[in-house]
Amino acid sequence: MTRAAPYRFPHRHLLGIEGLNRLDAEAILTRAEKYVAVSRRTEKKESVLRGRTQINLFFEASTRTQSSFEIAGKRLGADVMNMSVTTSSVAKGETLLDTAATLNAMRPDLLVVRHGASGAANLLAQKVGCAVVNAGDGAHEHPTQALLDALSLTRRLGSLEGVTVAIVGDIRHSRVARSNVILLQLLGARVRLAGPATLLPLGAGDWGATVFDALEPALEGADVVMMLRLQLERMHGAFVPSMREYFRFWGLDSAKLARAKPNALIMHPGPMNRGVEIASNVADDPERSLITDQVEMGVAVRMAVLDILAENAPPPVTNA
Amino acid sequence: MTTRTLIANARVVDPARGRESEGWLLLDGDTIADLGDGPAPDVDGADVVDAAGRVVCPGLIDLRVNAGEPGAEHKETLATASAAAAAGGVTSVVVTPETKPTIDDPALIDFLMRRARDTAAVRVHPAAALTKGLAGTEIAEIGLLRDAGAVMFSNGPRPLADAGLMRRALLYARGLGALVAVRPEDAALAGRGVAHEGDYAARLGLEGVPVLAERVQIERDAAIAADAGARLLFDQVSSAAGLAALARAKADGAPVSASVSAFHLALNDLDVGDYRTYARLSPPLRAEHDRDALIHALKDGLVDVVVSAHDPQPPEDKRLPFAEATPGGVGLETLLSVLLGLVHDERMSLAEALRPATVAPAELLGLPQGRLAKGAPADVILVDAGAPWVCKSEDLRSLSKNTPFDERRLQGRALKTWVAGRVVFDRAAVGR
Numbered sequence: 001m002t003r004a005a006p007y008r009f010p011h012r013h014l015l016g017i018e019g020l021n022r023l024d025a026e027a028i029l030t031r032a033e034k035y036v037a038v039s040r041r042t043e044k045k046e047s048v049l050r051g052r053t054q055i056n057l058f059f060e061a062s063t064r065t066q067s068s069f070e071i072a073g074k075r076l077g078a079d080v081m082n083m084s085v086t087t088s089s090v091a092k093g094e095t096l097l098d099t100a101a102t103l104n105a106m107r108p109d110l111l112v113v114r115h116g117a118s119g120a121a122n123l124l125a126q127k128v129g130c131a132v133v134n135a136g137d138g139a140h141e142h143p144t145q146a147l148l149d150a151l152s153l154t155r156r157l158g159s160l161e162g163v164t165v166a167i168v169g170d171i172r173h174s175r176v177a178r179s180n181v182i183l184l185q186l187l188g189a190r191v192r193l194a195g196p197a198t199l200l201p202l203g204a205g206d207w208g209a210t211v212f213d214a215l216e217p218a219l220e221g222a223d224v225v226m227m228l229r230l231q232l233e234r235m236h237g238a239f240v241p242s243m244r245e246y247f248r249f250w251g252l253d254s255a256k257l258a259r260a261k262p263n264a265l266i267m268h269p270g271p272m273n274r275g276v277e278i279a280s281n282v283a284d285d286p287e288r289s290l291i292t293d294q295v296e297m298g299v300a301v302r303m304a305v306l307d308i309l310a311e312n313a314p315p316p317v318t319n320a
Numbered sequence: 321m322t323t324r325t326l327i328a329n330a331r332v333v334d335p336a337r338g339r340e341s342e343g344w345l346l347l348d349g350d351t352i353a354d355l356g357d358g359p360a361p362d363v364d365g366a367d368v369v370d371a372a373g374r375v376v377c378p379g380l381i382d383l384r385v386n387a388g389e390p391g392a393e394h395k396e397t398l399a400t401a402s403a404a405a406a407a408g409g410v411t412s413v414v415v416t417p418e419t420k421p422t423i424d425d426p427a428l429i430d431f432l433m434r435r436a437r438d439t440a441a442v443r444v445h446p447a448a449a450l451t452k453g454l455a456g457t458e459i460a461e462i463g464l465l466r467d468a469g470a471v472m473f474s475n476g477p478r479p480l481a482d483a484g485l486m487r488r489a490l491l492y493a494r495g496l497g498a499l500v501a502v503r504p505e506d507a508a509l510a511g512r513g514v515a516h517e518g519d520y521a522a523r524l525g526l527e528g529v530p531v532l533a534e535r536v537q538i539e540r541d542a543a544i545a546a547d548a549g550a551r552l553l554f555d556q557v558s559s560a561a562g563l564a565a566l567a568r569a570k571a572d573g574a575p576v577s578a579s580v581s582a583f584h585l586a587l588n589d590l591d592v593g594d595y596r597t598y599a600r601l602s603p604p605l606r607a608e609h610d611r612d613a614l615i616h617a618l619k620d621g622l623v624d625v626v627v628s629a630h631d632p633q634p635p636e637d638k639r640l641p642f643a644e645a646t647p648g649g650v651g652l653e654t655l656l657s658v659l660l661g662l663v664h665d666e667r668m669s670l671a672e673a674l675r676p677a678t679v680a681p682a683e684l685l686g687l688p689q690g691r692l693a694k695g696a697p698a699d700v701i702l703v704d705a706g707a708p709w710v711c712k713s714e715d716l717r718s719l720s721k722n723t724p725f726d727e728r729r730l731q732g733r734a735l736k737t738w739v740a741g742r743v744v745f746d747r748a749a750v751g752r
Contacts, residue, residue: 018523095636096641097639097640117640117642117643117644118524118525118526118595118641118643119525119594119641120641122594122595123640123641137525137641138525138526138641138643139525139526139527140524140525140526141525175525178523178525201522202517202519202522202530203517203518203520203521203522203523204522207519
């Protein structure tokens, strides 16, 4: 039996799931499996990123994603620096590209960026010399979230082939939904999107998913229910009348969950609004909720992404 | 002594008569002295230009140019905008009142006209603000502004939110015979949109501007114009839904007309590509079926005018995430190529393509330009209609280089431009 050559991830950056093929995604997930094991050891430190500099550039406040990337980089031996730009430079009128040029001059190997504007990571990637990881750009993509969701599911279900996943809530403003729609379908899942019509983007019907504007039919027979955070900070208009009305019609509770398959799994990218989009007893169901798995898989997936992109990064330039 | 120029061997295209013939044109001083078919007569003392069978037609009249002055001279000036115009075969520009300060005072019209006289290569006609400061709350001094030289009154990029004020402004303008132009885009429906609402913008995570925003505003303002009996120009209709509303209004006899930008005739929402901010325009580039409908409407005469929508923006306003970038594109040097592209694509005849940027805007404004006739102003261009070229932003004459056509292949350019009988651009002499 001949062994196939190891698959070489062909991208310099991870800006989105769009543009990845199935092999690319599986390469990341396979690598991540290894880092799940590493993360469960007492000795968690690896050295593949020793000598590498990773900058986490966050223009939007984020506790969990930023710390997940930080832990991932540190476990791989990178020097990790966190920069929150929500207040300092932007207030002084510095633009995204100015900040990028400044950081680029410090010669990082990996730049993890989160920004409130769609396309910000793409713009940065055009202007810096290092690998860029999109940690969420506006309502566009959040690729590592989708990858960690896929990893959580494949570890539980084996394969996503033919699995029905209902993604519920604020699809319109959700980068998590966009990345997941692409990745889950790439891995063979059937995706349903459900939300009040004001929170469904026009054109979602062309994404390959089935779109529902009522919750119960979307849950009917689903294997997985992924609830999205009702992103209050992006609600510039009145998209829903009230929190209690939202919970009544769109919040996942045991009664509504009964429409899904008996052992349907429950996911949420966090942070949760308990009592708004999800009832506590559902979120905390130890048998069915994958929510804490998602957090654990987040570190492993980000380790895999950083590792794979660092392999593709050009060797350090030596100034003669 | 006045100069006389005889343009011989020309393919003379007069969009006013829809006529095209092999012939000649004699410019005497600032007017067209004579023209005819067949071989040119001998004219004593005239400079002879051999058109070698190329197109000679009226210079283009562009109803929507942002020239930067006053207040944004780092983006564009009347001198740089008019250089771009001359190279683009545009001989008259109407400059928008969206300046700092807003053109809402007769003294500012006077300032603009004197600046233009001193620095501009082409004719410059100021448009004035319909409301003071473009704030949409008080009607500007339409009569005094008109007497100072304003040819049109617009509220810039926004319609008047207040329908009552819109009605009074139109009633007032009617009494003075003034032409009012408004952007048909309902602000509440447009919301924070930055791209055409549809599948592509949704994928990119960009807020969409629904075509409904255009349709609703056209329906409202056409009804008000009909009620007031006042002429109203819809500035840059972009969608099939907007065109349908326009067609209904025209069929009902509303005294409305409409323009479309050359960008929207040549590009669609997919040209946004990977968040290209040079393709961030307002109204946004629409879907392909909208673009197709605009071309049909142009041919049918439902849309009256094509504008460049020239809007210079420097890198600091464009090198930003898409939603944060300022909308707008420079268009003076690509307007003619877009019109010729419609001919090359066999969508319409040359006269049909030129009409909405020559005689049609001239008729709207009551200008004598835009036609080839004895005694008409000698604003004429010589065009190589088939010349292929690649639009490179750094080669543009505008101070700002934000063209959505960057790196695109276009066909057809002006070779020589006369304004009032004087050569203001000669491609052979400048070499590009």
